Amino acid sequence: MSAISFTPNLQQIPLVVPFFDEPTNTFSYVVQDPTSKACAIIDSVMEIDYAAGHLDLQGADKIIHYIREQQLDLQWIIETHVHADHLSAAPYIQEKIGGKIGIGEHIITVQETFGKIFNEGSQFQRDGSQFDQLFKDGDQYAVGNLQCHALHTPGHTPACMTHIMGDAAFVGDTLFMPDGGSARADFPGGDARVLYQSIQRLLSLPDELRLFMCHDYMPNGRDVEYETTVKQQREHNIHVHSGISEDAFVAMREKRDATLGMPRLIIPSLQINMRAGHLPEADSNGTVYLKVPLDTL
Ligand SMILES: [Fe+2]
Numbered sequence: 001m002s003a004i005s006f007t008p009n010l011q012q013i014p015l016v017v018p019f020f021d022e023p024t025n026t027f028s029y030v031v032q033d034p035t036s037k038a039c040a041i042i043d044s045v046m047e048i049d050y051a052a053g054h055l056d057l058q059g060a061d062k063i064i065h066y067i068r069e070q071q072l073d074l075q076w077i078i079e080t081h082v083h084a085d086h087l088s089a090a091p092y093i094q095e096k097i098g099g100k101i102g103i104g105e106h107i108i109t110v111q112e113t114f115g116k117i118f119n120e121g122s123q124f125q126r127d128g129s130q131f132d133q134l135f136k137d138g139d140q141y142a143v144g145n146l147q148c149h150a151l152h153t154p155g156h157t158p159a160c161m162t163h164i165m166g167d168a169a170f171v172g173d174t175l176f177m178p179d180g181g182s183a184r185a186d187f188p189g190g191d192a193r194v195l196y197q198s199i200q201r202l203l204s205l206p207d208e209l210r211l212f213m214c215h216d217y218m219p220n221g222r223d224v225e226y227e228t229t230v231k232q233q234r235e236h237n238i239h240v241h242s243g244i245s246e247d248a249f250v251a252m253r254e255k256r257d258a259t260l261g262m263p264r265l266i267i268p269s270l271q272i273n274m275r276a277g278h279l280p281e282a283d284s285n286g287t288v289y290l291k292v293p294l295d296t297l
Contacts, residue, residue: 004201005138008209009147012166016212017066018226021045021059024086024265025215027226028059030066031143031165038144039067040076041099042163042170043214046089046277048268053290060089064096074099075143076133079277080172080214081160082110084187084270085263088277101276102133104152106159113188114270118291123281130276135161153202155195156183162202168210174198175211178232179219181239182249186257192250199240207231267292 015032029042041063047056067074077090077099090101111126128134135141137152143165151162156173163170173183174195182199185192202211209230216224234242240249263269271280271290279288 004151004204006140006149008149008164008167008169008206010167010206010208012146014143014146014166014168016168016210016227018212019059019063019066020224020226021047021086023047025217026083026086027212027214027216028063029170029212030063030072031146031168031170032070032072033144033146034166035146036144037071037073038075038146039072040078040143040148040165041067041074041090041093042078042212043080043083043172044077044089044093044277046087046092046272048087048265050265050268055087057089057092060092063089064093067097073144076141077101078163078170079103079273080163080170081157082107082114082270082273083173083214084157084266084273085215086265087269087272090277092277100132102135103128103131103276104150104159104161105134105136106152106154107131107134107274109158109189111274114274117188117293117296118271119293124275130278151201153198155185155191155193155198157187158189160198162198164205164209167208168212169202169205170212170214171202172214174202175213175233175237175240177213177216177219177225177228178236178241179222179238180213180217181237182253183215184257184260185253186260192253192257193246195253196240196246196249203230203234203240203242205230207234262297266297 019028032039135150139150
């Protein structure tokens with residue numbers, strides 16, 4: 001990681017439409033270039049009834065419906081990281097309406113780690129080849145005429161990226177709303193110190209940059225919220241507002257993480273998301289199975 005070597009183009013104001021998945025408190029976004037019909041999806045969700053082993057794509061269908069109704073041209077389907085709390089619907093959406101599936105290049109580290117944990121065979125490629133694009137820190141790309149930058153913001157996971165599109169940044173699980181603080185950093189490959197450094201990088205961006213959250217858990221019973229700014233985070237974030245040192249953050253984060261149980265859907269989520277949202281190969285009877293590693297996570 002290095003200092004940020006570009007200035008976001010705050011004159012470009014994309015239309016950002018959120019879709020909230022209540023069972024996992026996850027936001028997906030459709031981000032539209034203000035000058036054209038080009039759009040991107042950030043962090044789509046495929047629902048699962050884990051007890052029944054049943055997959056459900058109603059949420060993804062709502063996004064597809066919106067894109068078709070608005071006659072948008074889907075160019076990118078972006079994952080901010082390998083999520084541990086919900087399954088990605090990226091391949092389903094791609095099959096229906098196109099778009100390139102992208103994630104951070106350090107997905108390879110995540111695939112190595114979880115390939116081992118799930119004892120995947122050699123047919124599970126650990127080179128990121130399940131994705132169409134592996135973003136590097138500082139990569140520039142476009143959604144129509146909308147200028148986009150990918151920033152490597154690890155800590156929650158090694159492959160986390162923040163995507164800046166005009167005056168909007170999609171921060172994944174680096175930050176929550178100011179009253180929610182920050183995401184956990186205790187998954188395999190996570191690191192609270194690295195997360196602090198990534199957050200500082202985000203907080204050095206322009207005050208008025210809009211920040212869009214991946215999750216909201218409605219602290220203190222308030223209504224769901226998803227959008228804030230760099231300035232609001234710097235002034236009010238309960239975990240990382242200005243003046244909180246790296247050591248103080250790390251101590252808080254590690255203490256808190258030690259109290260957290262694993263997310264309800266971590267086992268199915270990782271096995272599917274490390275494959276870019278594809279299911280594992282079917283067994284000889286044609287049924288797809290997921291593994292549950294005992295006493296491992
Ligand atoms: Fe996450």
